[in-house]
Amino acid sequence: MTSESLSITGNALTSSNQKPKYHPIIIRLEEISKIYGIDNTKVHALNNINVTIARGESCAIMGASGSGKSTLMNIIGCLDRPTSGRYYLENLDVSALPESELAIIRNSKIGFVFQQFHLLPQMSALENVVLPMIYAGVPSQERRDRAKIALERVGLGNRLHNRPNQLSGGQQQRVAIARAIVNNPVLLLADEPTGALDSQTTQEILAIFEELHHTGITVITVTHESEVASHCQRIIRFRDGKIDANKS
Numbered sequence: 001m002t003s004e005s006l007s008i009t010g011n012a013l014t015s016s017n018q019k020p021k022y023h024p025i026i027i028r029l030e031e032i033s034k035i036y037g038i039d040n041t042k043v044h045a046l047n048n049i050n051v052t053i054a055r056g057e058s059c060a061i062m063g064a065s066g067s068g069k070s071t072l073m074n075i076i077g078c079l080d081r082p083t084s085g086r087y088y089l090e091n092l093d094v095s096a097l098p099e100s101e102l103a104i105i106r107n108s109k110i111g112f113v114f115q116q117f118h119l120l121p122q123m124s125a126l127e128n129v130v131l132p133m134i135y136a137g138v139p140s141q142e143r144r145d146r147a148k149i150a151l152e153r154v155g156l157g158n159r160l161h162n163r164p165n166q167l168s169g170g171q172q173q174r175v176a177i178a179r180a181i182v183n184n185p186v187l188l189l190a191d192e193p194t195g196a197l198d199s200q201t202t203q204e205i206l207a208i209f210e211e212l213h214h215t216g217i218t219v220i221t222v223t224h225e226s227e228v229a230s231h232c233q234r235i236i237r238f239r240d241g242k243i244d245a246n247k248s
């Protein structure tokens with residue numbers, strides 16, 4: 001499939017000669033392994049992972065540091081590829097796609113939120129949220145309108161023109177969430193989104209995730225905090241690159 005034939009319609013990823021299909025399973029990982037390094041420096045970050053996640057689920061991923069959580073999120077987010085195994089996103093085998101098509105999928109289907117926010121420091125909140133729409137080819141006025149709506153949605157309608165260093169940690173994370181949702185993704189991936197925030201701000205960020213989840217978006221959150229995980233419908237626990245079968 002070429003990028004020209006990739007039509008982004010509604011909630012389904014289809015080729016242009018098909019009608020959009022609704023897939024109740026949004027993520028299917030089959031025997032996914034990830035090995036970093038070569039020879040005696042090899043690290044088996046993921047070891048034969050099998051998981052399905054339903055559309056609209058909210059799922060926490062927990063486990064000790066180094067157990068493979070971020071590696072899994074990077075694969076689910078099409079930021080990295082598995083060494084072996086298959087990954088189906090909305091029934092499409094993304095493990096077989098070239099980087100150019102993965103970039104389209106990341107931009108249109110997936111929102112990312114990270115512990116350290118990853119905002120561009122020289123840009124205002126509004127400009128940061130506009131960015132993913134530039135890649136998506138949204139016209140300029142619509143970009144500004146949609147960025148403003150997204151920032152209002154996370155309670156930052158009065159901070160549009162502030163740069164990240166003029167915002168608190170919680171406000172910066174809200175900007176990152178607005179940026180993550182502005183292209184209406186089907187999947188929101190958050191890797192320790194509250195790891196750098198105090199408990200009051202954590203609650204505020206969790207409330208935003210919960211509201212987004214209620215609109216139908218699938219949310220996957222990596223966290224060390226059981227309080228954060230308790231807001232999710234399901235907890236997947238990792239141990240040494242494997243899913244701890246007794247606990248998921």
Ligand SMILES: Nc1ncnc2c1ncn2[C@@H]1O[C@H](COP(=O)(O)OP(=O)(O)O)[C@@H](O)[C@H]1O
Pocket residue numbers: 036037043044045063064065066067068069070071072
């Ligand atoms: N880019 C990389 N190169 C080499 N090893 C890596 C890389 N990324 C992660 N690892 C290793 O893979 C394992 C899993 O890491 P990671 O997925 O980041 O764990 P977690 O997010 O659960 O802390 C760790 O042993 C880590 O050191």
Ligand SMILES: [Mg+2]
Pocket residue numbers: 069070071
């Ligand atoms: Mg990690």
